[in-house]
Amino acid sequence: MIELKNVAFTYQEKIVFQELSLKVEKGQKVGIVGESGCGKSTLLRLIAGLYRPAEGGVTVDGENDPEKISQKVSIVLQTPMLLPLTIRENITMGHAFSEEWIRQVCAASNLTKWIETLPNGIDTYLGDRADELSGGQAQRIAIARAMCKNAQVLLLDEPTSALDGENAAAVLEALDHFGEDKTVLHVTHRPEHLVGYDRILRMEGGKLLEANASCAWRAVSL
Amino acid sequence: MRNLRLLLKRNRIWVGVAVLAAIFSNLSQMIYTYYVGELANRIVGRTMIGLAFLAVLGGFLVSNAVTQFLNQYFGRFAAEKMAHSLRMGYATRLLRKATNDREGLSVSSAMSVAQNELAQADAYLGNTFFDVFGMAFTGILATIFLLLQDILLTLTLLLPTVLILVYVRFSSRKLSGIVSSTQTEKARMNQVVYSAVSAFPAVKVFDGEALCKGAFRKRLLAWEGHATKNGRWHALYNTLSGILSRVPLLLLLLVGGYMVIRENIQIGTLIVFLNLQKSLTLSIMNLPSWLSGFQVFTTNLSRVEIE
Ligand SMILES: Nc1ncnc2c1ncn2[C@@H]1O[C@H](COP(=O)(O)OP(=O)(O)O)[C@@H](O)[C@H]1O
Ligand SMILES: [Mg+2]
Numbered sequence: 001m002i003e004l005k006n007v008a009f010t011y012q013e014k015i016v017f018q019e020l021s022l023k024v025e026k027g028q029k030v031g032i033v034g035e036s037g038c039g040k041s042t043l044l045r046l047i048a049g050l051y052r053p054a055e056g057g058v059t060v061d062g063e064n065d066p067e068k069i070s071q072k073v074s075i076v077l078q079t080p081m082l083l084p085l086t087i088r089e090n091i092t093m094g095h096a097f098s099e100e101w102i103r104q105v106c107a108a109s110n111l112t113k114w115i116e117t118l119p120n121g122i123d124t125y126l127g128d129r130a131d132e133l134s135g136g137q138a139q140r141i142a143i144a145r146a147m148c149k150n151a152q153v154l155l156l157d158e159p160t161s162a163l164d165g166e167n168a169a170a171v172l173e174a175l176d177h178f179g180e181d182k183t184v185l186h187v188t189h190r191p192e193h194l195v196g197y198d199r200i201l202r203m204e205g206g207k208l209l210e211a212n213a214s215c216a217w218r219a220v221s222l
Numbered sequence: 223m224r225n226l227r228l229l230l231k232r233n234r235i236w237v238g239v240a241v242l243a244a245i246f247s248n249l250s251q252m253i254y255t256y257y258v259g260e261l262a263n264r265i266v267g268r269t270m271i272g273l274a275f276l277a278v279l280g281g282f283l284v285s286n287a288v289t290q291f292l293n294q295y296f297g298r299f300a301a302e303k304m305a306h307s308l309r310m311g312y313a314t315r316l317l318r319k320a321t322n323d324r325e326g327l328s329v330s331s332a333m334s335v336a337q338n339e340l341a342q343a344d345a346y347l348g349n350t351f352f353d354v355f356g357m358a359f360t361g362i363l364a365t366i367f368l369l370l371q372d373i374l375l376t377l378t379l380l381l382p383t384v385l386i387l388v389y390v391r392f393s394s395r396k397l398s399g400i401v402s403s404t405q406t407e408k409a410r411m412n413q414v415v416y417s418a419v420s421a422f423p424a425v426k427v428f429d430g431e432a433l434c435k436g437a438f439r440k441r442l443l444a445w446e447g448h449a450t451k452n453g454r455w456h457a458l459y460n461t462l463s464g465i466l467s468r469v470p471l472l473l474l475l476l477v478g479g480y481m482v483i484r485e486n487i488q489i490g491t492l493i494v495f496l497n498l499q500k501s502l503t504l505s506i507m508n509l510p511s512w513l514s515g516f517q518v519f520t521t522n523l524s525r526v527e528i529e
Contacts, residue, residue: 050423070427081421083430084330084413085437093425094433127413142424149428 001026001183002047002153007056009039009046016042017206020056024199026152029184031194033211034203040187041078043203044155047185048075060153074151076159080135080142084127087115091122091144102148108174109144110167111137135162143171147178154179156186160193225523228311233303240293240300244356247286247293248363254282255497256367259490266489297352305347311528312340318529330417335526337416338409343522346515354512357505364498371491378477379499382469387509389466393459394513400455401514402521404448409525411441460511467503474499 002024009017016039024030034040045051046058049069060069082090091102106112106122114137118124126133139162146154159175160168172193186194194200200211230237257279264271316332368376418425418434425434478492 045423048423048427050426071429073427075423075427077423081424083417083421083425083434083437084410085433089433089437093428093430094436095429127410145424145428 001028001061002185003057003059004046004053005056005059007046007053007058009042009051009053011042015206020206020208022201022208024183024185026183027181028199029179029197030186031191031197031200032185032187032203032208033189033191033194033200036189038203039206040203041157044075044157044185044187047153048073048155072151073153073155074146074149075155076139076143076146076157078157078161080138082126082133082138082141084125086120086123086125087111087118087141088122090126090141091148093145093149095149097148105144105147108147108171108178109140110170110174111140111144136164136167139163140167140171143175147175151182153183154185156184156188158188159186160188223520223524225308225311225526225528226520228528229304229307229523232307233300236296236300236303240296240352241355243289243293243296244352244359245363247289248356248359250282250285250289252363252367252498254279254286255494257282258497259488259494261490262493263488263490293356297356298348301347301349301351304351305344308343308347308523308526308528309340312336312526315527315529329420330413333416333420334409334413338405338412339522339525343519343526346519346522350512350515351519354516357512360501361505364502368495368498371494372481372487375474375478375481375487375491375495378473379470379495379502382466382473383502386463386466386469390463390509390513393463394509394517397452397455397459397514398517398521400448400452401518404445404452405518405521407441407445407448411438411445414438414441456511456514463509470503471496471499 002022004020004022007017007020008015009020020043032040032043042051046053047060047069049058049060049066052066057064058066058069061072063069063072088102091105102122103112106115115122115124139159143159146156146159154175156175160171163171176196184197186197188194191200201208202211203209257275261271261275261279263269264275312335365376365380368379414434414437418430418438425431474495478487478495481487482489482492
C-alpha cells in the first residue's frame with residue numbers, strides 16, 4: 001500500500017534520508033517516534049507527495065507520481081496551516097460534502113461546542129480574527145479537514161500537540177475510530193498515544209527501526 | 223493615533239528641530255515677501271532705494287535659502303528617524319508575540335501587514351509627512367501676517383477660503399470611509415495570496431487551489447469595486463476644490479485692485495497679498511488629497527502593531 005524504496009532526500013545542503021525503505025500494508029496502523037529534527041515530518045511530507053525524493057521512489061496505492069499521490073492521502077500537518085476563509089471552507093477546502101458529514105467531522109474533532117458559540121457558526125470568517133484563534137482550535141480545524149477528505153491513507157504529524165489533555169483524549173479516540181478501515185501513519189512524541197497500533201517505528205539517524213509494538217510504549221513511558 | 227504619538231515621542235528631539243526649521247523657513251519667506259512689496263512701493267512712489275535696503279533684501283534672500291535647506295533636511299531626517307522607529311517597533315512586536323502554531327494564518331497576516339500597511343506608512347513618512355505640516359504652518363503664518371497688513375483685504379481672502387475649508391472637511395470625511403474600506407479589501411486580497419503560499423502543503427494535499435483562486439477573485443472584485451469608487455470620488459472632490467480655489471485670487475484682484483485705485487492701500491501691500499495668496503490657496507487646494515493621504519497613513523499606522 002505504502003512503499004518507500006531507497007529514498008534519498010535533502011533540504012539544500014541538509015541530508016535527511018539516504019537509503020530509507022519502508023513498507024506499510026493496507027489497513028495497518030503505524031506509529032512513528034523519534035527525536036525532534038530527525039525527519040519525521042519530512043517522511044510524512046514525502047509520503048503525501050509534497051516533496052519529490054532525490055533518489056528512490058515513493059509509491060502509494062500503486063501510484064508513484066507525487067501529484068497523484070497527494071490525491072490519495074489525507075494529512076494533519078504539524079502546523080494547522082489555515083487560510084483566511086470561513087471555518088467551513090477551511091474544512092471542506094471548497095469541495096462539496098453533505099451537511100451531515102461536515103457535522104460528523106466537526107463533532108469528531110471536538111469543534112461543535114466552540115462553533116456553536118460563534119455568531120456565524122461554521123461560516124465564521126477566520127481572516128480578520130487569526131489572532132483570536134487558539135492553537136488548539138486551529139489544530140482541531142486541521143483535524144476536521146483531514147477527516148473530511150476521507151482518504152484511504154491518513155497521515156498524522158503530532159496531531160494533538162496543541163490540545164489539552166481532555167481534548168486530546170477525545171480527538172485521539174475519534175481519530176482511532178475514524179482510522180479503523182484506513183492505513184494510518186501517526187507521528188508523535190507521546191508513545192502512550194499509540195496503544196493498539198500494529199507497528200511502532202523509531203526514527204534514528206535517517207533510518208527507521210522496528211520496535212516491539214506491544215511493549216514499546218510501556219517501555220518508553222515507564 | 224496612539225502609534226503616531228509613540229513615534230513622535232520617541233523622536234521628539236528631531237521632530238522638534240524639524241518643526242522649528244519649518245517655522246523659521248516660513249517666517250523668513252514672509253519677511254522676504256514683505257520687503258518685495260516694500261520695493262514695489264518705493265518704485266511706484268519714486269523713493270530712493272538705498273544700498274542698505276538692497277542689503278536687507280539680499281540678506282533675507284540668503285536666509286530664505288538657508289532656512290529652506292534646513293527645513294527640508296531636518297524634515298526628511300526626522301521622518302526617516304520615525305520610519306526607523308516604526309519598522310523596529312513592528313519587528314519587536316512581532317518577535318515578542320511570534321508563535322508557530324498557526325503558520326498559515328499568522329505568517330500570512332504578518333507578511334500582509336509588512337507588505338501593505340507597514341510599507342505604505344513607511345513611504346508616507348519618508349516622502350510627505352513633514353510637508354503636510356509645513357503647508358499647515360504656511361497657511362497659519364500667512365494668515366496672521368496678512369491680518370497685520372490689512373484686515374479688510376485679509377477677510378476678502380479668508381471668507382471664500384473658509385468656505386472651501388468647510389467643503390474640504392466635509393469631503394475628506396466622506397473620502398476617509400471609502401479609503402479605509404478600500405484598504406481593508408486590499409489587505410484581505412493580499413492575505414489570501416500569502417496564505418496560499420505559506421500553507422501550500424495543505425492547499426496541495428486537500429486540492430484547495432480552486433478554493434484559493436475563487437477566494438482571490440472574490441476579494442479582487444470587492445477591492446476593484448471599492449478602488450474605482452475611491453478613484454471617482456477623489457477625482458470629483460479634487461476637481462471641485464481646484465475650481466473653488468480660483469475664487470480667492472479673483473476676489474483678491476477685484477477688491478484689492480479697487481482699493482489700490484482708491485488709494486486705500488499701497489501697491490506693495492497688494493503684491494504681498496498676491497504672493498502669499500498663492501501658497502495659501504495652494505495648500506487649501508491640495509488639502510483634500512493631503513488629508514486623505516494623512517488618513518491613509520493613520521489608518522495604516524493603526525493596523526501596524528508596534529512596541
Ligand atoms: N524547509 C526546510 N528547509 C531546510 N531544512 C529543513 C526544512 N524542514 C526541515 N528541515 C530540517 O530537516 C530536518 C528534519 O526535519 P523534520 O522532518 O521537521 O523533523 P521532525 O519532524 O522529526 O522534527 C531537521 O534538521 C530540520 O532542521
Ligand atoms: Mg516534525
